[in-house]
Amino acid sequence: MEPLRRVGDLEIEEDLEFQRAMWRVQKIGWVVIGIIVVAALLGLFGNGPLSRAVAGQAGLRFRVEYERFARYKAPMSMTIRIEPGVAQQGRVRVWVAREYLEAIAIQQIVPEPVEVLSQEDGTTYVIQVADPSKPASVTFDAQPDQFGLQTIRIQVQDGQPLRFRQLIYP
């Protein structure tokens, strides 16, 4: 056992050297807490301007509005906006790659697909469109079941698949 320190008449384990270091660490910690709060307000942890994102690609006739940052088991949504003239016979086929479907639990799809086709590498949702000469959209409401960086691949009709990424916090 260490010999007891004395401050005046007090036998006390005071350690000013440690205390100063601790105060310094605390100050740094407060700054870090401040940064985290501001980052969270901006949406670094989901639901904010930094988190809102739109994926699209030249030559593709749709784009996807999604959350760049999502959280494990927290509700999130993704909207696929389809340009006019894409639908054929009043229907649009939206294909989502299997990896992503395994990472999330879909709560609902609006509008509800008229057909859902399971494939080896993903699932195709067939959506009925009222007027193919006007833009259409499909919204997926889901909850992530896995965390980490996810790569999402979405294809509309028979075009090129669109690839983008989403970070899911634990």
Add this chain to the structure above:
Amino acid sequence: MDAILRGAAVYIFLLLILRLGGKRSLAQITAFDFVLLLIISEATQQALLADDYSVTNGFLVIVTLVGIDIGLSIWKQRSPRTEKWIDDAPVVLIENGRLLWERMERERVDLDDILAAARELHGLERLEQIKYAVLERSGGISIVPKQ
């Protein structure tokens, strides 16, 4: 598996954040400190148990928390340095009747807090009756009156 990871993550995070808050942050000085403690525990509960309400999950989380606590206490026993970083160390605020302002400022303790402790613990009336005032690790202030 994730029950253990969740328990460990919450333990470490809470330890870190409460240490950053300083000795006085949750010393239950005011009624609101107590309410804050309740709110924090409420927010923690979700992260600890997630949506798994099984008894097994609850047991695993408790075992993890107590296990880490035992582990840390053994480590603290062996290393006084670790003990200080985890449990903090007391700071003398009044030494032989002399006020140490810089420390009081750093620990965010003011004269009113010391006088309140003096009244509560010893029924002292004035500052000059205090010989030593120490801010303890718990966040409470202990007072040694002059004879």
